[in-house]
Amino acid sequence: MPPRNVINARVSPKGSLETLSHREVQQLSEAGSDSLYKLFRQCALAILNTGSHIDNAKTVMDAFLDFDVRIHQQDRGVYLELLNAPADAFVDGEMITSTREMLFSALRDIVYTENELQSRRIDLSDSQGITDYVFHLLRNARTLRPDVEPKIVVCWGGHSVSGEEYKYSKTVGHELGLRKLDICTGCGPGVMKGPMKGATISHAKQRLTGSRYLGLTEPGIIAAEAPNPIVNELVILPDIEKRLEAFVRVGHGIIVFPGGVGTAEEFLYLLGILLHPNNRDIPFPVILTGPKSAAPYIEQLHAFVGATLGQAAQRLYQVIIDDPVQVATQMARGLKEVKQFRRERNDAYHFNWLLKIDESFQRPFDPNHANMASLQLSRDLPPHELASNLRRAFSGIVAGNVKDKGIRLIEQHGCYEIHGEAAVMRPLDQLLQSFVAQNRMKLPGGVAYEPCYRMVSSELAC
Numbered sequence: 001m002p003p004r005n006v007i008n009a010r011v012s013p014k015g016s017l018e019t020l021s022h023r024e025v026q027q028l029s030e031a032g033s034d035s036l037y038k039l040f041r042q043c044a045l046a047i048l049n050t051g052s053h054i055d056n057a058k059t060v061m062d063a064f065l066d067f068d069v070r071i072h073q074q075d076r077g078v079y080l081e082l083l084n085a086p087a088d089a090f091v092d093g094e095m096i097t098s099t100r101e102m103l104f105s106a107l108r109d110i111v112y113t114e115n116e117l118q119s120r121r122i123d124l125s126d127s128q129g130i131t132d133y134v135f136h137l138l139r140n141a142r143t144l145r146p147d148v149e150p151k152i153v154v155c156w157g158g159h160s161v162s163g164e165e166y167k168y169s170k171t172v173g174h175e176l177g178l179r180k181l182d183i184c185t186g187c188g189p190g191v192m193k194g195p196m197k198g199a200t201i202s203h204a205k206q207r208l209t210g211s212r213y214l215g216l217t218e219p220g221i222i223a224a225e226a227p228n229p230i231v232n233e234l235v236i237l238p239d240i241e242k243r244l245e246a247f248v249r250v251g252h253g254i255i256v257f258p259g260g261v262g263t264a265e266e267f268l269y270l271l272g273i274l275l276h277p278n279n280r281d282i283p284f285p286v287i288l289t290g291p292k293s294a295a296p297y298i299e300q301l302h303a304f305v306g307a308t309l310g311q312a313a314q315r316l317y318q319v320i321i322d323d324p325v326q327v328a329t330q331m332a333r334g335l336k337e338v339k340q341f342r343r344e345r346n347d348a349y350h351f352n353w354l355l356k357i358d359e360s361f362q363r364p365f366d367p368n369h370a371n372m373a374s375l376q377l378s379r380d381l382p383p384h385e386l387a388s389n390l391r392r393a394f395s396g397i398v399a400g401n402v403k404d405k406g407i408r409l410i411e412q413h414g415c416y417e418i419h420g421e422a423a424v425m426r427p428l429d430q431l432l433q434s435f436v437a438q439n440r441m442k443l444p445g446g447v448a449y450e451p452c453y454r455m456v457s458s459e460l461a462c
Contacts, residue, residue, distance in 0.1 A: 004063055005087040006315070008316060011095055012079040036114060039219055042234065043106040044069050048082075048089040050099055079155045085166060102227055102234045105141070109236040112140045130362045134237070134245050135351060141235045143214065143250060144350045150252035150338045152214065153331055154184045156266045157191025157257030158440065159225050165258050166194045168291040168324065172255065173198025175328035181335070184251055186243075187215020187234060188225030191257040196230040213248070216244045220403055239364045242394065244269050249352050250337050253331050254283035256317075258294040260440035261401065263300065264431070265394035271309060272387030274316045278356035279432040283341050285334025286317035289327050300434045307427035308390065309383045326362070328387075360388045367396030367406055367414050372453075377420025377428070393418055397432070401441065402450030407452075416453045429455050 043309050043337050045067055058354040069128045070081040080103070117137060123129035133249030140145050153176055157169060171196030173183060183199045185192040196213045203211040213233035218240055227234055247254070248270065256267050267288075272282060290298050298321060318325050339349070345352050365371065375389045396416055410416070419429070432453075435441050441449040 005085045006064070006067075007082075007085045007090055007093070008091065009078055009082045009085060009095065011082060011100060011102070013107075022296075022449070025227035035111065039124060040107060041067070043110070043219060043222050044080075044082075044103060045086075046222045046226045047099060047106060048086045050102070050229050073299075078107075081114065096229070098229045098232065101350050102231065105234040106222075107238055108173070109137065112125065112137065113238045114120065120210050124185045127357065127359045127362060130242070130359070131245065131249075131357065132355075133367040134242050137237060138235060138246060138250060138351070141233070143235055144178040145231060147176055147349065148349065150335050150342070150349050151181045152184050152212070152250060152252050152401040153181050153195075153335075154247050154251035154254040155191065155195040155247045156247075156254065156259065157184070157194075157263055158259030158360055159186075159188045159190040159192060159260055159262075161190045162293070164291050164293050166190060167274075168183045168294075168322075169194030169257050172257075172327050174202045176331065177202030177211075178206065179328055180208060180333045181328075181332065182212035182214070184212075184216065184247070184325045186213040186221065186225070187217050187227040187231045188221070189228055191259060192225075193228035193230060194257075196228065196253075207230055214241050216246050216250075235321040240387060241362050241364050245357060245362060248273060248355060248357070249284050250350065253334050254286045254287075255327065255331065256286070256438075258290040258297045261394050261397050261432075263434075264356060265391050265398060267301070268387050268391040268394065271305065271313050271316060272391060273355065273357055273361060274415070275309065275313055275387060276356050277359065278383075282354060284355075285328060285331055285336065285338070287320055288317050288322045290322075292322040295321050296434070297438060297440070300431055303432045304427045308379070309387055313383060313387070317437050358384070358388070360385065361391075365392045365395055367392075367399040367416070369416055370407060373419060375418065375420070377418070377424045379421065379423050386424070390424075393428070397453055410452045415451065418453055419456045425455050 020340070030096065045064055050189065064084060064398070066084045068083040072081060088096055107299060116133065122133055122136075124133060124308075137142075140217050155169065155173070169191045169383070176183065176195065177199030183196045192215075194202075199211070213230050213231060214233045214235070216235050216237060217226055218237050219242070235246065237246055244266065254270060256263065270286065273279060274286070288298055288302065298319060300318055302314065318330060320330065341347075342349055345354065360421060372393070375393055376383070377389055377393065379386065400410050400416060411420070418425075436449055
């Protein structure tokens with residue numbers, strides 16, 4: 001680890017946070033709510049690490065154990081006092097503007113989430129209440145813009161991809177930008193950064209102002225993947241399920257690039273929603289794409305979908321290999337259909353209210369050993385329910401691979417057991433082994449991959 005370079009600073013918001021009440025400041029103070037304070041400190045340190053060459057969250061946390069952030073209330077508003085903060089977030093003593101915006105976006109979302117959860121008007125007991133909650137969080141972040149036509153393209157993919165895959169995602173982003181489309185990603189590095197970077201150049205060529213680079217994340221992810229500096233609208237949702245719902249509610253089309261287990265989880269979440277009978281006639285363009293070198297990944301994922309969810313699921317997306325222009329052209333064409341559909345049905349451009357999302361896709365999944373072992377993985381289930389359970393299985397593997405709680409559970413109790421019928425387990429096992437063979441199961445620090453799961457109906461050893 002290179003020598004630390006730290007700085008003490010006082011930072012005020014600029015256009016990203018309204019005044020906080022004394023109660024809200026107390027909520028975030030170390031004395032007021034230790035868990036809330038720790039959450040904000042963790043997110044703040046990740047954001048201050050934006051642009052750093054260190055991408056291992058544990059390394060960053062260990063290097064800045066004495067980092068502290070204190071929230072102060074004054075008559076003119078709120079300001080932050082940063083102690084022993086990463087100096088890379090500053091230039092000549094001034095915090096980089098994008099970093100400051102994201103820092104106060106995190107403060108805004110954490111405060112609002114806490115207050116909304118305590119509010120009696122928020123009912124999280126049913127599906128509609130959860131959707132309303134997501135809507136309120138996005139509206140509070142000023143993400144929802146009713147007067148803007150559909151042009152937000154969500155891009156999913158891995159945070160640690162090959163140079164060729166990153167370059168390809170950047171080229172696709174450039175083509176999207178030339179067609180005056182905005183970009184939404186998970187806000188981290190890799191494929192989450194590439195499309196945004198490509199679009200910034202083409203937006204400049206088109207002399208566009210007010211371009212949107214929307215990043216949607218959640219505390220467990222932002223701690224492991226600092227936001228990339230191109231993001232100009234950061235929203236932190238409270239958990240992975242609400243983050244995924246936000247993607248499909250605000251996005252008008254989705255492009256899936258190469259990635260690993262996390263990308264497969266997102267893809268299955270999306271397919272599960274689109275497979276619901278109520279969503280059969282709702283246009284939602286989806287493209288699975290990558291450079292020629294990523295063809296094995298794309299073909300394996302496509303085959304897995306066919307083997308488990310059937311041809312109906314495969315018809316919900318296009319597969320385009322090594323053709324950025326075609327990807328952008330098809331997406332732009334699909335967005336025109338989205339606009340026409342919503343206009344005819346008086347549905348909002350800025351939030352997809354008509355999309356039916358079952359509670360099974362909205363309830364946070366706790367990937368402990370009992371829950372992982374009890375997942376039903378059978379083709380006897382309706383396809384959208386099987387997709388939901390497969391998504392949960394991938395979510396558990398992600399947790400066991402990289403999330404602190406999941407790693408501790410594996411250390412204490414051994415591998416997760418995943419049960420299911422052979423018709424599902426065989427293609428699942430093949431897909432996961434292909435991820436390992438393609439080096440898509442990377443762990444922080446370059447550690448050799450050891451499976452955190454065991455297929456009960458396969459011969460995969462733990």
